Amino acid sequence: MDTLTVSLGERSYPIYIGSGLLSRPDLLRQHVAGDQTMTVSNEIVAPLYLARLDEAVSGFRHDAVILPDGEQFKNLDTLNSVFTALLEKRHDRGTTLVALGGGVVGDITGFAAASYQRGVDFIQVPTTLLAQVDSSVGGKTGVNHPLGKNMIGAFHQPRCVVIDTDTLDTLEDRQMSAGLAEVIKYGLIEDESFFAWLEENIEALMRRDKDALQYAICESCASKARVVADDERERSGRRARLNLGHTFGHAIETGTGYGAWLHGEAVGCGMVMAADLSRRMGWLDAGDVARIRNLVRRARLPDEPPASMDADRFTSLMSVDKKVQRGRLRLVLLRAVGDAMVSDDFDAGALRATLEAA
Amino acid sequence: MDTLTVSLGERSYPIYIGSGLLSRPDLLRQHVAGDQTMTVSNEIVAPLYLARLDEAVSGFRHDAVILPDGEQFKNLDTLNSVFTALLEKRHDRGTTLVALGGGVVGDITGFAAASYQRGVDFIQVPTTLLAQVDSSVGGKTGVNHPLGKNMIGAFHQPRCVVIDTDTLDTLEDRQMSAGLAEVIKYGLIEDESFFAWLEENIEALMRRDKDALQYAICESCASKARVVADDERERSGRRARLNLGHTFGHAIETGTGYGAWLHGEAVGCGMVMAADLSRRMGWLDAGDVARIRNLVRRARLPDEPPASMDADRFTSLMSVDKKVQRGRLRLVLLRAVGDAMVSDDFDAGALRATLEAA
Numbered sequence: 001m002d003t004l005t006v007s008l009g010e011r012s013y014p015i016y017i018g019s020g021l022l023s024r025p026d027l028l029r030q031h032v033a034g035d036q037t038m039t040v041s042n043e044i045v046a047p048l049y050l051a052r053l054d055e056a057v058s059g060f061r062h063d064a065v066i067l068p069d070g071e072q073f074k075n076l077d078t079l080n081s082v083f084t085a086l087l088e089k090r091h092d093r094g095t096t097l098v099a100l101g102g103g104v105v106g107d108i109t110g111f112a113a114a115s116y117q118r119g120v121d122f123i124q125v126p127t128t129l130l131a132q133v134d135s136s137v138g139g140k141t142g143v144n145h146p147l148g149k150n151m152i153g154a155f156h157q158p159r160c161v162v163i164d165t166d167t168l169d170t171l172e173d174r175q176m177s178a179g180l181a182e183v184i185k186y187g188l189i190e191d192e193s194f195f196a197w198l199e200e201n202i203e204a205l206m207r208r209d210k211d212a213l214q215y216a217i218c219e220s221c222a223s224k225a226r227v228v229a230d231d232e233r234e235r236s237g238r239r240a241r242l243n244l245g246h247t248f249g250h251a252i253e254t255g256t257g258y259g260a261w262l263h264g265e266a267v268g269c270g271m272v273m274a275a276d277l278s279r280r281m282g283w284l285d286a287g288d289v290a291r292i293r294n295l296v297r298r299a300r301l302p303d304e305p306p307a308s309m310d311a312d313r314f315t316s317l318m319s320v321d322k323k324v325q326r327g328r329l330r331l332v333l334l335r336a337v338g339d340a341m342v343s344d345d346f347d348a349g350a351l352r353a354t355l356e357a358a
Numbered sequence: 359m360d361t362l363t364v365s366l367g368e369r370s371y372p373i374y375i376g377s378g379l380l381s382r383p384d385l386l387r388q389h390v391a392g393d394q395t396m397t398v399s400n401e402i403v404a405p406l407y408l409a410r411l412d413e414a415v416s417g418f419r420h421d422a423v424i425l426p427d428g429e430q431f432k433n434l435d436t437l438n439s440v441f442t443a444l445l446e447k448r449h450d451r452g453t454t455l456v457a458l459g460g461g462v463v464g465d466i467t468g469f470a471a472a473s474y475q476r477g478v479d480f481i482q483v484p485t486t487l488l489a490q491v492d493s494s495v496g497g498k499t500g501v502n503h504p505l506g507k508n509m510i511g512a513f514h515q516p517r518c519v520v521i522d523t524d525t526l527d528t529l530e531d532r533q534m535s536a537g538l539a540e541v542i543k544y545g546l547i548e549d550e551s552f553f554a555w556l557e558e559n560i561e562a563l564m565r566r567d568k569d570a571l572q573y574a575i576c577e578s579c580a581s582k583a584r585v586v587a588d589d590e591r592e593r594s595g596r597r598a599r600l601n602l603g604h605t606f607g608h609a610i611e612t613g614t615g616y617g618a619w620l621h622g623e624a625v626g627c628g629m630v631m632a633a634d635l636s637r638r639m640g641w642l643d644a645g646d647v648a649r650i651r652n653l654v655r656r657a658r659l660p661d662e663p664p665a666s667m668d669a670d671r672f673t674s675l676m677s678v679d680k681k682v683q684r685g686r687l688r689l690v691l692l693r694a695v696g697d698a699m700v701s702d703d704f705d706a707g708a709l710r711a712t713l714e715a716a
Binding site for chain 1: 392393434437438441442445446448450451452472473474475476477498500503505506509510511512513591677678680682683684685
């Protein structure tokens with residue numbers, strides 16, 4: 001087992017990464033402050049792992065609420081069903097919520113914890129690669145609005161993150177690929193040598209090689225933990241770089257209807273589009289664009305947006321992105337593999353060309 | 359004009375109190391950091407004051423969203439209509455929300471500001487006595503759930519509070535009485551001399567005497583500001599004392615259906631019930647109970663719960679109160695006029711007797 005720390009003063013917390021951690025109740029229990037827990041999971045994950053989690057929280061008064069599966073359910077109605085369960089089961093301010101599932105479960109549970117009785121504790125137990133390497137760490141929580149992804153939410157840090165890498169054994173291939181998009185992102189943003197390692201090991205990761213996965217998850221979480229410790233609320237711009245590919249990706253997710261594309265698929269495609277725009281601006285050379293596109297393809301991720309998304313639709317959807325400031329869209333763009341930056345200094349014509357070429 | 363300060367380090371903010379302040383755009387404008395504002399108001403208040411507020415924010419890109427009036431609309435659906443307006447009008451992270459109305463508008467607007475794009479600025483412009491003396495100060499925001507009042511929300515402090523006492527001229531008598539419940543509360547909790555002043559001046563307040571109102575609002579806000587600065591997130595118990603009468607009151611509001619009783623009416627009745635329980639425990643003498651009941655009546659507030667609420671209904675609703683800890687209900691009770699405490703050390707039989715006598 002590896003243990004990393006997200007350093008945020010009194011809100012610091014550990015990330016445990018290893019095989020068989022769902023059978024280590026001690027890890028989770030030491031982070032439950034009260035005498036009640038509410039596990040939030042979904043209809044796919046609960047039949048596989050809820051019984052093991054129930055064992056881990058035996059001794060506490062513990063309940064569970066099972067949500068439908070999919071990004072299309074990451075909304076205020078599903079959030080409200082968590083509140084209803086908490087109230088029906090008489091959970092008080094001392095309760096701890098436990099998110100058992102992927103990114104959608106984690107984001108909803110985290111926001112429920114941020115908002116229930118104006119704030120209770122929660123723990124992340126991510127069971128998809130995407131949630132393990134990205135969304136379970138860093139405290140970004142929330143739900144979607146029909147007009148924009150992740151537009152409603154809060155910064156609320158978990159008490160700990162328990163990553164049992166065995167849960168990846170039951171993950172379908174499409175979800176593995178989606179998770180790899182976020183792994184590739186860390187290499188692209190600030191770690192060329194990790195990107196090169198991924199070029200060597202992408203097939204090993206796809207076939208769930210344990211050692212390769214442990215390394216990739218640790219590298220990803222360590223990268224995320226460093227950035228979050230430095231810029232928790234995305235104020236200095238450092239954390240904003242983690243959104244590489246996300247502005248394009250969110251437009252695809254919103255534009256095609258939440259759930260049609262997995263978040264990681266949209267991010268994979270979005271990174272290629274960001275690379276393309278960077279090249280058109282003369283900031284990134286064509287060889288790097290080819291490296292990026294090639295790795296995205298080898299991870300079996302789409303490198304082109306759906307035909308239904310034309311340039312006008314992209315432009316409209318991107319204009320409500322959270323990174324818009326005073327009417328100016330800011331994007332995460334690349335100077336090289338391993339060197340990303342936030343910029344609003346790109347040419348509108350170049351962006352249009354990227355959107356039309358895609 | 360009087361200016362008070364809520365001292366919370368870098369989140370400190372001023373409360374401006376006086377006549378004609380809606381015609382002082384300088385007060386509000388200096389607290390708008392970006393170039394956009396969204397005023398949130400309701401169908402009663404907007405026709406009276408929105409035009410004046412629009413003048414105050416001219417020069418900013420400014421929009422407005424008008425909510426239906428009443429506690430029954432303080433829910434996630436109405437909250438979502440604020441998000442929809444913000445997204446449709448392309449408001450970004452730099453926007454400032456302005457709450458123009460009573461407690462319901464302020465609570466919804468504050469929670470919308472806490473949650474929109476994970477947090478934007480907001481300003482309180484309270485137009486009811488209740489909002490001016492209580493809910494606009496201190497950063498408690500949120501909405502109701504059918505199973506419990508204020509169960510969904512956040513702590514999110516405003517950038518400033520602008521109290522134009524002229525807005526009370528258009529307030530209906532029932533709303534004035536409701537506001538006086540919270541004013542009486544400050545005297546009861548920690549200021550016997552203010553309570554005595556209220557006994558002298560309650561009729562002057564009821565007839566909207568300007569000097570009496572200015573004094574009562576300043577005393578109330580100063581009391582609230584001191585408590586919030588000392589215990590922003592209700593951790594030490596000091597802030598919890600501000601909930602005197604509220605656990606009984608919330609049960610009445612939820613039990614009768616939000617909107618049937620005004621919040622202040624329920625709090626008025628709840629304070630009398632808290633006094634009754636305190637007397638049954640031998641902590642408060644009968645003379646003080648009579649003083650309290652008498653002042654509540656003179657403010658034309660109910661001193662008995664509705665006939666539809668029996669003891670079992672109260673007990674069930676009170677068991678989900680936010681002040682429940684580890685299954686134990688905590689109540690704010692009285693040792694004297696001007697001396698409140700938080701306690702779970704009351705007798706269950708005495709509570710039952712209070713609920714049955716009422």
